[in-house]
Amino acid sequence: MDTMRRALLGQMTKLTVGAALVPLSSIASAGINDQPPRREGDPAKRYQPPRREGDPAKRYAMLIDLRACIGCQACTVSCHIENEVPLGSFRTIVSQYEVEHEDSGDIATFMLPRLCNHCDSPPCVPVCPVQATFQREDGIVVVDNDVCVGCGYCVQACPYDARFINEHTQTADKCTFCAHRLDVGLLPACVESCVGGARIIGDIRDPNSQISQMIDEHSKELMVLKPEQGTSPHVFYLGMDDRFISRPDAKPALWDVRDPQGEEMGYEFHGH
Amino acid sequence: MDKNRRNLIKGAAAAGGIAAFGAGYYGPLEKMGKGLINGTAGKKTADRLHGNSLAPEYSVDPQTGEITLNQDQRIAFTVCYGCTTKCGVRVRIDNNEEKVLRVSGNPYHPLSADEHLDEDIPVLDALRGLSSFQDQGQLNRSTACARGNAAMAQLTSDNRVLQCLKRVGPRGSGQWQTVSFEQLLDEIVEGGDLFAEGAVDGLRAIRDVETPLDANNPEYGPKANQLLMMEATDYGRSALLKRFAFNAFGTRNYGHHGAYCGLAFRMGSGALMNDLAKYAHVKPDLANTKFALFIGTAPSQAGNPFKRQGRLLAQARSTGSLEYVVVDPALNAAASHAASDRNRWISILPGTDTALAMGLIRWMLENNGYAADYLALPGNTAANAAGEAGHSNATHLVIDDDSHPRAGHFLRLSDLGQAEAGSESDHPVVVNNAGDLESAEAASRGQLFVERQVDTADGTTTVRSSLFKLRQQAQAYSIEEYADYCGIEAGTIKALAKRFARFGRQAAADVHGGMMSGSGFYASWGVNMLNLLAGSYNHKGGVAVGGGKYNGMGSGPRYDLDGFPGKIGPKGVFLSRSRFPYEKTSEYKRHVANGESPYPAKAPWRKLAPPILTEHLLSGIDGYPYHIKAMIGVMANPLYGQAGLTEMIESKLKDPKNIGLYVAVDGFINETNRYADYIVPDSVMYEVWGFTGAWSGTVTKMTTACWPVVEPRQAKTAAGEPVSMDSFFIELAKRLDLPGFGDNAITGADGKSYPLNRAEDYYLRAAANIALAGKPLADASAEDIHASGIEPLMERLQGTLTADEVGPVAHLYSRGGRFEKMEKAYNGQKLGNTWNRPLCVYNEEVGTTIDSYSGKRLVGTPMFHPPRFWDGSALRDHFTQEDWPLLAFSFKSNLMNSYSIGLERLRMIKPYNPVLLHYKDAEKYGVKHGDAIAIESPGGKVIALALVGEHVHQGALGIEHGYGHRELGAGTHVIDGEKRPGNEYLGAGVNLNDLGFADPTRKSGTATWLENVSGASVRQGLPVRISVVNDLI
Amino acid sequence: MNSMVIEVLTPRYAMAWYPWAVQYFFMIAISYSALMLTVPGLLLGKQRFLPLAKIALLVSVSCTLVGPVALLADLHQPLRFWHFYTNITPWSWMSIGSLLLPLYLMLVVAYAWLAWRPAMQEQAQGEGWMARLSGWIALGQWHAPRWLLVLAGLGALVFSFGIMLYTGAEVAVLQSRPLWHTEWLPVMFVITGLIAAAGLVLLLNRLMTGNDEDVNRQGLTVIFVGMILAAVVAALWLAEGITGYSPSVQQAFASIKNSPQWTAAAVWGLLAGIALALSAAVVLKKQVWLGGAWLVGLLALHVGWTFRWMVLMEVQTVAKNTAGYYQYALEAGSYGFMGIIGTFGLWLAVLLIIDILVPWKKGMQVRAH
């Protein structure tokens, strides 16, 4: 069953990446003034409100080369500082696993950076009862802090745990691809500080961008997370192991925190 | 009950309900209140979509690439002290609040940038290169790691020491009072009854550079040696500290953390590189290496330089052509599953690397897996002719006969009567291809494996070539025996050796902290030997010593910062009894004169070792060779870092009779300086002056310049200077009337005298030496000065330097240092910066050094031996497998370092360090994943959580280092009667060093377990046993 | 090794929905369920069901009033609730709910007001502040025709279906949480709501009236039938899972297998459910035990509440992306235990205030003249 499921999912991921990219690249070649991509092909048939704001000529996406990720968490911390994320919450973090290689039996470390996928069919957007969260024309999914009522519905709707209620602002928070930096020609904090050089962001409608070229080069190997959710994620992973595209079947992390005498202390940064 | 009464009761119940509601609803009510007043229940956001994200530091025009700086912020280049890597960083500062906003990499800096920029590129262009303009910033990044990002919180930390502190309670009681800097100086200089505990010698009394401290043992040196100086490592300021210690105060005793950092590794490497003074080492040229073997080092998990190695490794395995194997008791971040076609982890039992190394060497020697042509080059003449950067002594002949007076030495021309002993031309001798003895400098080739009898001036004797001796050692055991011992299959060892050999000069073996075991010196030498056998030293894609640094603190083109009027040289024996042969001591001579056997000595005398902090402290307290009276520690924390030290020394430090005066200079109260009598608040990162150097493997020459890019926050001296390490030593020296400080302490190249009254008097002049060395740097442009945030520095430059120095020095600071151009990195197939001394298959210095326990010569090549104690007995002779079935070791956290636990943003990611246990061991001891286990060693006991899996070698137990603190914010202190409660979360987790123990073969209470040759703290392979802790609550 | 993968480092996520949500879902389900229980007695005028209807109406009104208060608290920006009405979003179930809820509330209140009005008017004839207050509440002595009551009742009923639909759909549409993403969830919400409402009626029947036997029998029947339906729904849901159609079942089993907290909750839920069905059946059969129906009522409340707790809170502990389960520990304060107690406190207060002011046990406007 497991191998079956995996094989199936593996197929699906690859297909989904393809599906996400083919129409986009054709749009790119058809000219950047064309309409933003229609989402009729959306397998989830989810209603998506129209996109607004942002540069309609662009579609931002990120490619993460897992082979180059060293799990240093520079991205995690720089994002945390740049975006004043409350302690204990994360717009991005790198999960770390110990994995047995299925063929060789070797044990190795698997680092998996996670962040908002800026899905092309983002389930977090249509649920919002006040339209506070929306997708920009350039694909970036954002939250309007002035409108958000903090109902947490979008947090529940995101299949990737990419959202949280910001304890400081009491509104929904998530990765914005650092739109405030992209918009002025700077790189997102996590990309700028990626020690391994694993994170590549860019406009996938610009065929000359680094990300477009890498997508071309590796299109067959790229995968996305939870393709079965039909969200069409726009964070693409290179070097992904099928076992991690959905919730991994793993021994869960130990979350105890103890002092040297062994007393359990709890997590210091549990806010609410 | 009538209706009214019933209603009354109901009413009361209803009121109760309302009250309960009120009590339960206060949260939402509070939010509504806030919402009413502010329009939001939370913190107001600066931007509706971007929330409170930082304002960008500059913007880039998408068409032209033109840069517009944000005038509310500045960017400045300085150094990161997030770990010993000391990367050059760019710091974003809010001009209005003078607050550091965020930190990233300096694009000119080789430790931070993918490919560092040429110094002559204008700063604005460099900034454009970091932006998303044409993807430039991600095609060539310059980064700061997680710690480097989080570390800015050190500046504003509540745990910082900001005032001069003097203890008021007993030592270590955590009770302090603030005193003025001047009072502190007064008291430590003059001494007296400072703590109402009796008289304490002040530094003035201790500073006596004439009177011998021990008339019976005059070689111990003057009384001034009774001041011990300790330091973590060179964070850019050591030169000033040493100027004070050695050349002004005149104490011999200075020690840094080397002996509990990586000394066994460094010495093993030094033995190979023929450098037993500075212990040079190499790191792989990762950008070009084809095959790397990491044994006991974990690039990207830790490793020095952490960030640079991590990045190079990541790139080389994903887009480059590197393959590698990691040999480590624990799985670490270097073993990447996503790049599993390029790398593999092999586990090993801790402390057994001599077996692995000798097994690999044996296979290579027996299967022609070595660079025979290169090894056959006997001397410089031959090497030059062959176009090699250097040669080895593989062919040199060793006098291998204990009865010969020169046993252990190389056979030299003088032994054959062909040169004057000790003269320039007294070269070693080899057997040439014709089979004749010939000078190594004359022969074009030497024979590799030689064993023969030779007639010398002192009679006929056996000589063997170095490589022959190495093979003898390697053949002492079979590969199967080695395999059995270290827990790696023989087939794997052979395959590994074969693979390594196959890649030839683009194979690199790398080693570091894993060598801090009871066999580390020879293990390190053995692993490094693989590089020599493969011929990969100095080769592109091989191993690199690196470009080194521009030294500004010597006698430079502008100022002589080394020599000064009245400079003295330290004299006498180090407290740690190192660098001094036992055989030269009065004690030895007395024994001999009395006809007694001088061996074993009372305690180790390690001729080859540097001054080592691992021995200094306990020796100074025990009084052998002599007692110390005062100690000044700068930033070091041996009690946290040296296995077993706390347990042994804690009670002794508490007693002021053992050390009269202990002054600490530090930014924080740590596990060591909590016992200080005084703490001098120091600047922390971004507030400091200094120049830090390069790490091996950094293929170009470099020096990082650091300057206070933000104003130090701590107390000021009466003269208005920030109290810091610099002002402390300057003012201390002036009070003690020591040479080298104060007016006219520095001599310029112009012959004039300059003052050393403030930190910048020293550091800016060092900057001038660097900026004007060789081809001077160009003047910085106004635009560079603005864009690099050094405007606040300019006034100090102009006030301190001569007019012609200001421009180049500004240029230096505007780039964050001086960096050799990338194009100098390589010279064809060779590295641009090479190591030219003969490399040692056999090290004569080692081979002629006498072990102060046994009185026997040390083995002069790598060899196999089990982890051992001072008397040479093996670990398992004392602590049996039955009683102590597991071997504990530690590995560095990829997130934390030894002092980063106070950083919330790291703690929130990884608040705790569960220990690694193999599932078979777990089964054996009934431990389940996530169980609490008690870990007990001969020296201590801790309780930890077990992470059970296949991530560790069976029989080993891995502990991530950086947790289990008692101070740095975990401990409670009372300052001026006010309680500063500790944060218990900083104390979470366990520290392997709490499991350290005393060397059972040394005088009780005088030493932790130290590696024999080097005196390095043994932290890998401590015997332990475990049990499940059933019920904690 | 039982697992080839070990998670070494993952973040802990906080809950986005607090126990307030459980309270809202609980209150509002009782509200619409109790409303249904008023139908035979009050709307259809079946005398036998009138005592039941009287209590059910009180239950429905009190819970209808309290529910939205709890809901408001689950917003992190409670005072921005008006954004719902300036940014109407027809494609969001929550937005739809925000439109339905106030209308539903008004209709329930109108329905009850009309039902209680004759008795209030009568009370207004007397002396003292109580009489005056009743007069004001009754808005005078004019006669309201029964069709008005029927209209209000029918209106409330229609909107209650809207509430059932939106509260169920709101959660069930979320594909992100397989455990929620099943069409059976809304159905279960309604069934367990009915069970809880009947339980509360039984309890109040014991505490506020003479422990009417008919009411006990009727309430127990609702609970018993409800439990049978619940069992059928659970079986259908399981069947879906077995045929591989529903990831919801898969995840439920995985959770029960991997999380001790889940195992315990599942065992408890199963036991409580069985106990409830059995006890309802037994008490129904044994005339002598009928007076103890309120105890069954308590159990029914427990089952109804725990179901919501499991669904809303425990499901949130299932990590979406990583292997583990977040440790959710109920905190003491407003967003935890005190919040739960506070909602019940408010409900009690509302109930008692109505009880003091409204002679709800007296005549009701049942039959048209």
Ligand SMILES: Nc1nc2c(c(=O)[nH]1)N[C@H]1C(S)=C(S)[C@@H](COP(=O)(O)OP(=O)(O)OC[C@H]3O[C@@H](n4cnc5c(=O)[nH]c(N)nc54)[C@H](O)[C@@H]3O)O[C@H]1N2
């Ligand atoms: N993230 C991070 N990086 C750092 C530091 C930090 O604290 N954190 N500190 C810096 C400093 S000061 C230094 S010196 C360097 C050190 O860098 P490294 O040498 O890479 O690190 P260590 O953790 O000391 O040791 C390396 C490895 O040796 C393994 N080991 C332990 N015992 C044995 C053994 O007996 N045999 C073998 N073969 N391996 C063994 C450990 O499991 C560990 O993975 O890192 C620097 N970089």
Ligand SMILES: Nc1nc2c(c(=O)[nH]1)N[C@H]1C(S)=C(S)[C@@H](COP(=O)(O)OP(=O)(O)OC[C@H]3O[C@@H](n4cnc5c(=O)[nH]c(N)nc54)[C@H](O)[C@@H]3O)O[C@H]1N2
């Ligand atoms: N078990 C085990 N033990 C180990 C290791 C291991 O891997 N495992 N690693 C070893 C290694 S490699 C090393 S290098 C040593 C390190 O050991 P040390 O170098 O002795 O210890 P550090 O904690 O690095 O010392 C630095 C101290 O400086 C202070 N400090 C920190 N930041 C600042 C600052 O910005 N300004 C000032 N003025 N002070 C500051 C803090 O008090 C801190 O404790 O530990 C060794 N010990």
Ligand code: SF4
């Ligand atoms: S990852 Fe989550 S938050 Fe981001 S767009 Fe997709 S569904 Fe929305």
Ligand code: SF4
């Ligand atoms: S939390 Fe804010 S953004 Fe998310 S659904 Fe609710 S209102 Fe919309």
Ligand code: SF4
């Ligand atoms: S793009 Fe920005 S917000 Fe998103 S993860 Fe990276 S740093 Fe954080």
Ligand code: SF4
């Ligand atoms: S910064 Fe880059 S290399 Fe480091 S953990 Fe994040 S994605 Fe991986």
Ligand code: SF4
């Ligand atoms: S490796 Fe990281 S913490 Fe260490 S100096 Fe460099 S940036 Fe700072």
Ligand SMILES: [Mo]
């Ligand atoms: Mo170190």
